[in-house]
Amino acid sequence: MRRRLIQSTLAVVLVVIAVFGVSLVIVETRTITSTAQERVDTEAVRLVSIVDSRLLGDETVDASVLREQIQGDRYAEIRIPGKPAIEVGTRPTGDVISARETGEEGETVTVQEPRSSVTREVGRTLLIIGAVALLAVIAAVLLAVRQANRLASPLTDLAETAERLGSGDPRPRHKRYGVPELDRVADVLDSSAERIARMLTAERRLAADASHQLRTPLTALSMRLEEITLTDDPDTVKDEATIALTQVERLTDVVERLLTNSRDPRNGSAVTFDLDEVIQQQLAEWRPAYRSVGRAIVTSGKRHLEAVGTPGAVAQVLAALIENSLMHGGGTVALRTRVTGNQAVIEVTDEGPGIPADLGARIFERAISGRNSTGIGLAVARDLAEADGGRLEMLQAKPPVIALFLSRTPPAKKAAEESGATVR
Known part of the structure; x- marks a missing residue:
């Protein structure tokens, strides 16, 4: 050229x-x-x-x-x-x-x-x-060489940028050349790089979340299948198979939830459900794991509470908190339910050493973790809670108390109340 x-x-x-x-x-x-x-x-x-x-x-x-x-x-x-x-x-x-x-x-x-x-x-x-x-x-030759370099060098840079995008390096260069047409191409390439970076981040995040969130249901399912292989009692086999099917259903719900959140984290299908059912389900799934390490998991507090959210998502949040207590906590793990204002609260606590002071509330950030942890579980749990209109908070560091707050007002009624308050 x-x-x-x-x-x-x-x-x-x-x-x-x-x-x-x-x-x-x-x-x-x-x-x-x-x-x-x-x-x-x-x-x-x-x-x-x-x-x-x-x-x-x-x-x-x-x-x-x-x-x-x-x-x-x-x-x-x-x-x-x-x-x-x-x-x-x-x-x-x-x-x-x-x-x-x-x-x-x-x-x-x-x-x-x-x-x-x-x-x-x-x-x-x-x-x-x-x-x-x-x-x-x-003079014409010198000017022609200068102009050729001015036009050819940006094209070379743009070609290198396109090649980097094709090789999986989506970092935008934000470099401009003072030529409107070339600057327009650079703008398009930078915008494409940013979109590709967002897509790659979302894919990596989905892969990390999936590997973390699927691990618990698969482990529980594996334990149920092991129970089936170790018993000859038909009633026990039937009971364990029923629990295993429940685990499969939960596994399917986890996958669907992960895919939904990867597209739009606010695209939840919140409904009114009974908290006791979700809590008892989690207790049944995690008791064998706690029993195998000589620890117990119990529940207390107000019964028959109804909350608004996605049962599968709430189950995943509780599973992340229970698993976190199993890995980093100690003693008995307790799930306490209570009501505060128009919210239902589920507190998860244990008798362990608590959350290190240098972590504090940062435990909900990605890549922030304690020992032998991926730093993903609590971050995913927070995202799931917020997608259902709730929130996840650390109420106390020693002993550790992490609470899930869920609304008790159905979405339609809540919208009507907010609309009425606006009109007034």
């Missing part, structure tokens, strides 16, 4: 120089020739006037008197009636420029100048024009 730009610019400059240069040479040649002829004519008129004045004054007219009046390498011939011709200077050979004038006394003055003087002057003019044309060509 650089070569084509330089060649095209140079071609345009050469055409312009050729057109205007030839025209200038022709005009200058004619001007120099005309000027030389005017000089010779003026010289002839001047000599005629001198001869006339001397003849009228009865003064001598000869070559010695007129020699001082002839300039340069010109030649003059004066013919006076009744007298021999007077020659001043050397008669030129070859092509000459000539002028003839006749005086009042009948004398004739002829002035000649070699055309070689005109040729020399034309040559000097052509040399000057050629030097100017050469400088113009050099």
Whole structure:
């Protein structure tokens, strides 16, 4: 591209120089020739006037008197009636420029100048024009190279940016070049890079959330299947199979919830449900894991509470809190339910050392974790709670108390109340 730009610019400059240069040479040649002829004519008129004045004054007219009046390498011939011709200077050979004038006394003055003087002057003019044309060509080449670099370098950068996007590096460069068309392309590429970065982040987040959220249901399902393989009692097999099917349903709900949140984290399908059912389900799932490490999990507080949310999402939030207590807490884990204002609250606490002071409320941030933790579970739990219009808070660090707040007002009724309050 650089070569084509330089060649095209140079071609345009050469055409312009050729057109205007030839025209200038022709005009200058004619001007120099005309000027030389005017000089010779003026010289002839001047000599005629001198001869006339001397003849009228009865003064001598000869070559010695007129020699001082002839300039340069010109030649003059004066013919006076009744007298021999007077020659001043050397008669030129070859092509000459000539002028003839006749005086009042009948004398004739002829002035000649070699055309070689005109040729020399034309040559000097052509040399000057050629030097100017050469400088113009050099300047055109330099400007063409600069312009080619200005246009080609941004295109190279844009090509590298597009290649980086294709190779999976979506970082926008935010580089502009001062050329509106190229800047527009750069804007589009930067916007595409930002969209790709958001999509990659969402995909990585979905993969991380899925690996974390699916681990618990799969572990519980595996434990139920192990119970089935270790017993010969048909009633036990039936009970465990029923629980396993429940686990499969929960696993399906987890996958659907993750996919829904990856598209729109606020796209929850909140309904009114009984908190006791979700809590008892979690107790049944986690008791074997707690029993295997010699710990207990219990529930207390207000019964038959109804809350607004997505049961599957609330179950995932409680599972994340219970798992967090199993991994980092100690002693008995207790799930307490209570009511505060228009909200139902589920508190999860244990008898462990509590949450380190350097973590504090940051435990709900991604990549913030204690020992042997991914730093994802509580962050996902917070997102799920907020998607249902609730919130997840740390009420106490030692002993640890983390509470899930859920609304008790159905969505339609809540909207009507807010609308009525606005009208009032």
